[in-house]
Amino acid sequence: MRLAFMGSPDFAVPALEALHAAGHEIAAVYCQPPKPAHRGRRETTCPVHRAAEALALPVRTPARLRGNAAECAAFAALGLDAAVVAAYGLILPAPMLAAPRRGCLNIHASLLPRWRGAAPIQAAILAGDDRTGVTIMRMDEGLDTGPMLLAEAVPIGPETTATALHDRLAALGARLILRALAEDPPAVPQPTEGVTYAPKLTREDGRIDWTRDASAIDRQVRALNPWPGTFCRHGDETLKVLEAAPLAERTGAPPGTVLDREGRVACGAGTALRLLRLQRPGRAAQEIGAFLRGYPLVPGDRLA
Incomplete structure (x- = not known):
């Protein structure tokens, strides 16, 4: 299947590697631009950028997508079957959401509609939830509001840390996105009750x-x-x-x-x-x- 992959942090790397290992054609990898970091404030690429380069995949790092007609046109010209999105960090405008034949599929680290937003892993532990999981959803223009394709739960124990849960959910997300692409399950609207939000941490x-x-x-x-x-x-x-x-x-x-x-x-x-x-x-x-x-x-x- 011809794909674009859109992600930036460590959480997204297992999914990119799994898609590549499964033989999908990854036409482009989108991630956040390099940023100053570490001592000396040297330009540093994000984990997905480094993983894509190690796999010899083409990387695009636009600073913005909204109002960026040239980038939207370049994305549409890729002729994608689907785009896979995992903690990318930029909001996709409507033309990009509509461009792939099967839409843009998001790997979200919660059991939607609980913990929409930027920090779902941390929010689940902070709230004392006894479980969380990964949801694969087809993106729309809302904040994590699109219909769901697959979901799987994992327990949160009394000693579970964000680091351990992050790694477990990243691996689960990689497995579920492969299933979603292979099985093309029907999309189910999210429930309107039980919606919670996990804002960006400071x-x-x-x-x-x-x-x-x-x-x-x-x-x-x-x-x-x-x-x-x-x-x-x-x-x-x-x-x-x-x-x-x-x-x-x-x-x-x-x-x-x-x-x-x-x-x-x-x-x-x-x-x-x-x-x-x-x-x-x-x-x-x-x-x-x-x-x-x-x-x-x-x-x-x-x-x-």
Whole structure:
């Protein structure tokens, strides 16, 4: 089948590689333009760009598509059977959505209509959902509103991290898009009930509010690492909280109070959380024991 692939981050790479390995003809790969990154702010290509180059596939990196008549015309001229879209990062205008014979098929990392939007993996963990999954949908002009072709669920356990869930859903998305192209299942409209949205994350989403209960803070830590990361303040220093665990015991201490020299901290509603791995600015991440041997975090201190 003659395809275009449109994606940018690591999540999209397994699908691109699976489509190529399955023998589909990939006429063009679209991804975000190179951006300054790392020390020296040198131009850096995205993961899909690098994967496409490794497969010797042609890459296009338009900065915008809306109002870009030349790019829309070039896309239509590819004569596509379908376009596969996975976390591309640009909104496709109507002429591009209509150009492929079987439309533009999106690999979305949730069980639609729950968690439409930019950060569905993190949103599912933050909300305490016990499952999520991947939906293959035919795109329309709305935000993740198109009809569904296939969906498959995966469980979210009490220790599931965003990193682990990301990798599992990326592999599942690669498998499901191959099925969708091979089987051409009928499109089913999304339910009108149960619609939720997962907005784009910001750094401020990672700030820990110790007045929340320990389970909510634990979900925040698991959902938002590695980015934007969860953090708190101790005096003038910002501490990254990379791993934590809610505790069964109750406490009457004010939220944010350090309870002992083992990393236990009071949270809201009388709950407590144990810090397991922390990082200071410019330092390596450390397990709590090693961290406390070199950092003055003592019982009675308050984290903010």
